[in-house]
């Protein structure tokens with residue numbers, strides 16, 4: 293925990309030394325998916341970025357509370373205050389109850405994240421489960437004088453807020469810039485200004501998701517849930533709020549304004565934004581015909597793809613770029629990542645089998661590796677540099693394998709720890725083996741059974757040792773005794 297950690301803060305536009313609100317603890321909130329469709333390539337980057345941050349803080353000894361929400365209501369089409377609710381629309385088209393849509397795509401999202409080895413967050417709250425908290429927050433903002441009622445809907449008064457605070461501080465805009473990008477009110481609108489955004493919307497008769505409130509039967513505005521749920525689970529002031537760059541405006545800007553209007557302060561010490569993934573330089577979009585779901589990526593079932601890419605290849609590909617840099621998807625880049633990952637995993641697997649010589653001198657390059665890798669990770673999560681340090685370790689392992697270098701057992705241990713702690717525990721990269729994770733499990737189980745058999749033989753319990761051999765044989769596993777123990781092959 294003594295290690296200094298630097299994080300780029302979107303709010304101050306610079307790297308800052310991380311100082312937690314509560315010593316030894318980290319509270320982080322990340323905007324999760326709106327669950328109305330399959331998880332796609334665009335979900336993988338924030339999923340993996342904040343997962344590595346979560347894992348790193350834990351590795352550094354912090355107690356971390358990681359909250360990542362599920363948006364299941366209030367996110368209207370075009371991310372604006374008009375149009376249909378994205379989930380309700382999907383429900384209407386597929387003749388489902390909206391919560392059936394939510395359940396289906398939440399499970400699919402979880403499944404994709406599990407394949408990518410993204411750990412579940414500590415809390416995963418849903419917007420629809422926090423209507424009471426959101427109504428309470430609207431009341432506070434109304435009482436503070438930063439919102440108004442109009443025909444049963446409540447809107448945030450941006451101009452009024454901007455008199456005292458700076459609306460646009462997060463995304464680097466001022467009120468004038470913001471005004472230029474907005475359309476004029478068409479007279480049908482209940483808003484006083486097109487800049488204002490909804491805190492509560494009165495539901496139209498055809499709107500299927502609605503709740504009672506003091507103002508109308510309606511639903512919360514999209515930005516409100518994150519202010520309400522982050523405060524509920526992390527407190528009025530917490531450490532980190534993350535999300536994709538596309539959420540910075542208006543979503544996070546509005547969240548920051550809501551926090552300030554209701555609590556008198558922004559409430560978030562470090563705002564973090566990951567950059568986007570492009571496909572051959574283009575934004576990914578259904579209308580552009582280059583939309584790739586994670587499922588398609590893992591199975592190769594999309595005409596954009598030359599082949600299937602394993603979840604670990606995708607994870608490795610994403611970590612090869614710094615989270616604040618743009619990342620361009622191409623088959624060539626994914627294929628290069630696949631090769632790099634294989635080389636890395638092979639070395640990580642071989643490290644324990646390396647020959648060592650207790651008389652070999654300590655290797656200064658090996659001794660420096662852990663410091664170099666943590667320095668990179670603690671410098672605003674620089675995963676590409678961390679991976680390049682790990683590739684230095686790969687090169688050393690390969691030199692020992694081809695006998696051009698001799699190392700001592702203590703240095704072998706440093707390499708072992710480096711791969712275990714950093715490659716597996718922090719970067720979350722696992723050996724998928726020939727048949728993914730189940731291959732490792734099978735190897736582990738057979739190894740355990742072989743140990744029991746060895747024990748039986750040592751006790752001259754021939755009946756048990758023969759029975760284990762025969763039953764494994766019946767399952768297609770050939771076990772053979774060797775000089776140093778035994779080896780097995782699976783048919």
Ligand code: ZN
Nearest residue numbers: 323324518543
């Ligand atoms: Zn959010």
